[in-house]
Amino acid sequence: MLQRRDFVKLTGLVAGLGFTSVNSFARSLMQGDAYNVKVLRGSTGIFTARGGTIVWRIAEDGIAIIDTQFPDSAKQMIEEVKKKSERKIDYVINTHHHGDHSGGNIAFKDLVENIVAHSNAKINQRNSAVKNGKLDEILLPDTTFDKKWKAKVGSETVTATYFGAAHTNGDAIIHLENDNIAHMGDLHFHMRHPYVDKSTGAS
Numbered sequence: 001m002l003q004r005r006d007f008v009k010l011t012g013l014v015a016g017l018g019f020t021s022v023n024s025f026a027r028s029l030m031q032g033d034a035y036n037v038k039v040l041r042g043s044t045g046i047f048t049a050r051g052g053t054i055v056w057r058i059a060e061d062g063i064a065i066i067d068t069q070f071p072d073s074a075k076q077m078i079e080e081v082k083k084k085s086e087r088k089i090d091y092v093i094n095t096h097h098h099g100d101h102s103g104g105n106i107a108f109k110d111l112v113e114n115i116v117a118h119s120n121a122k123i124n125q126r127n128s129a130v131k132n133g134k135l136d137e138i139l140l141p142d143t144t145f146d147k148k149w150k151a152k153v154g155s156e157t158v159t160a161t162y163f164g165a166a167h168t169n170g171d172a173i174i175h176l177e178n179d180n181i182a183h184m185g186d187l188h189f190h191m192r193h194p195y196v197d198k199s200t201g202a203s
Helices: 004-016 022-031 071-084 099-108 119-131
Strands: 036-041 044-048 054-059 062-066 089-093 112-118 143-145 148-153 156-161 173-176 181-183
Touching: 044 071, 054 071, 054 156, 054 173, 062 071, 062 148, 062 156, 071 099, 089 099, 089 148, 089 156, 099 112, 099 119, 112 119, 119 143, 143 148
Parallel strands: 062 089, 089 112, 112 143
Antiparallel strands: 036 044, 044 054, 054 062, 148 156, 156 173, 173 181
């Protein structure tokens, strides 16, 4: 488990995950199908369109996509992947279950080896879909964890760590160790306190 000082260090590039690109993000919302792709470091970058920022790691030795927004914008992300590589996507990782972060999972069906999320995030995603009668419109994670998950994606090491209930009861911080980039999902909001979704065990 990461210590507090390690947590602070690994979030050093959080500002780069789209939150400093508020103007381009707002333009994307206004333009409907517009999106922005930006390299942050090495083979890693961000994709902004509608919903939560997607972080991508696309290289010849491995591909990981963190969060998927909505089905339509996820398809745009997939087109960007295809421009850079023909290999199958190794992992799609959800920071949590909310639809603007996991709703695009379905677009990756048959294109990805594994979808990863915290165990509570999978439960929340399923419960929400059942409640709304949309279970056939989502793609649930097939790989879950309770405290920490770690995998090699080519030469990159990706970790997902759960620190406890926060925005929901299933939020994970995803860390690309070599590039030292962390995706915090909705644990970090731009210039305001994160939303606390008590309906799904937030604290």
